[in-house]
Amino acid sequence: MSTEYTAVRTSIRTASILTLFAVLFTAAMALTYRYTKPDIDAAVAEVKRKLIAEVLAPGRYDNALLEDTITVLAPDALGVDEGSLVYRARKNGEPVALIVEARAPDGYGGAIDLVVAVGADGRLTGVRATQYKETPGLGDYIDPRKDPNKASPWIDQFVGRSTQAGSTATWKVRKDGGDFDARAGATISARAVIGATARALAYAEANQARLFDAKTGERLATTGGSAQ
Structure with a gap:
């Protein structure tokens, strides 16, 4: 097996691992956002309500x-x-x-x-x-x-x-x-x-x-x- 062939296989394997990691990370972030968004939205709304209550x-x-x-x-x-x-x-x-x-x-x-x-x-x-x-x-x-x-x-x-x-x-x-x-x-x-x-x-x-x-x-x- 040539050195060049081994290098190509290593590069492909590394790229595949990085791609898989990126997909998994993106999926995890999407799930986190999905489940935390209601809490974030509620917190933002509460801040707005408190601010508005100060002027009206x-x-x-x-x-x-x-x-x-x-x-x-x-x-x-x-x-x-x-x-x-x-x-x-x-x-x-x-x-x-x-x-x-x-x-x-x-x-x-x-x-x-x-x-x-x-x-x-x-x-x-x-x-x-x-x-x-x-x-x-x-x-x-x-x-x-x-x-x-x-x-x-x-x-x-x-x-x-x-x-x-x-x-x-x-x-x-x-x-x-x-x-x-x-x-x-x-x-x-x-x-x-x-x-x-x-x-x-x-x-x-x-x-x-x-x-x-x-x-x-x-x-x-x-x-x-x-x-x-």
Whole structure:
């Protein structure tokens, strides 16, 4: 038996073993995913429910909120190029609130992702920062978990706010002539969140009827409602 023949047989055997290993590994991963996916999905849903409960009290709606969603393509207003998820809260079939994903591109440490809850009356019921890279101990007060003022977190000043006649002219920090407080030395973070929230609020108000009427799971390309 030639050396060349032996080498070929060895290569074939090695390739076969590797292929079998890859098939078995893939099958094992598929089975693991299949049996763990329900637990993963449930954990993700629970995180979403807890977050939404911070911006909209669960007692205010009775629909399956996590399922009553649409995706909107409105990067100019919401700052999310890939599309923003919108949750629609209803009670007895009537519109209660829209919970909109938005992004502030101009945070001190980079983009700040937000969820903005807008009631059917045009007033904010809550805002939360979901992802950010603001400086720990300085700009991260936009997150109530990091805000040292537990009794009155900075982010809570958005609750009950609306745009008067569609104008967001006063949606600025006080040092810029607006109505919002900001922490000394960390106004960039506040400006970013205020601006993104104002745009999301104006967008939700301008498109409220269409957003509530869209079919569940639909993707909409919408315009209008940017800050003035």
